Amino acid sequence: MKLSIFIFFFILLGSNLFAQKSQTPFVKGKASFYSDWFDGRLTANGEYFSQEEFTAAHMTLPFGTWLEVTNLDNKKSVYLRINDRGPYVKGRVIDLSKAAAKAIGDLNQGIFNVQIRPVNGRDLMILPLEFLIKKKSVPLRQRSSYLDFSLITP
Template sequence: MKSVLLVCLLVICSLNLPAQLAPLQTIKGKASFYSDWFDGRLTANGEFFSQEEFTAAHMTFPFGTWLEVTNLDNQKSVFVRINDRGPYVKGRILDLSKAAAQALGDLKQGIFNVEIRVVNRLDILVLPLSISKTKKSVPLRQRSLYLDSNLISP
């Protein structure tokens, strides 16, 4: 009798499991883009940041999460990968690379009203080819400054 109740309880609990694991549908808010000063510096996940890649910073999404970001003013969309933490400005939900911000609209605007959606694995299979372009090398002066100040001890 106890085992039947236990099985029934497990079945009932497992019915609600897919609803609990369902990803957040969409989030609306403001997004900005990185300053050129960050180009070539290390991101929170250890990569060198590049303004030419389609990446973004978010406070809580796991590194490697792909997002579809839509500019609510002109309905342009872009896919970005989370590789950093931020933004650290109140009221903003996302920091975009310059390439991603350019794809969304005019850079003179600076801040975009956006809607973000976590991309499913099936969507990743059909990502546009433009996001898979080759990485630009990090400027040597920035790499050497990092290496000189952080890795080389006197």
């Protein structure tokens, strides 16, 4: 009898511990995007930066963290991955690649009011598979070196 009461309370208390969900933290602030000068350069995690990928820089989040970034002015959102450190401008919370910035707003605006939310693997399951595969792109500043000049006639 005592054993069954103990098991009952153990199950009751244990289920309450797992039922509590922690709230994912939302961070609001200003976002900017990388200039073309950074295209093809190494990021802090060792990969080459590409303006065509959905990546970003954040000061403290671990590399590989996926975020949902929402423009608070027009409510457009984008999923992106942290692969660099920054921004180093006071008052900004994240630096976006040009592709990510274009997805949530007008590039002429330059700075966006955003809300950042870390996402887990289940949230990423709704995305198309091509989105998660790293693109093999030639950096903007290196594209001219890939031209075959023998095809150009004067």
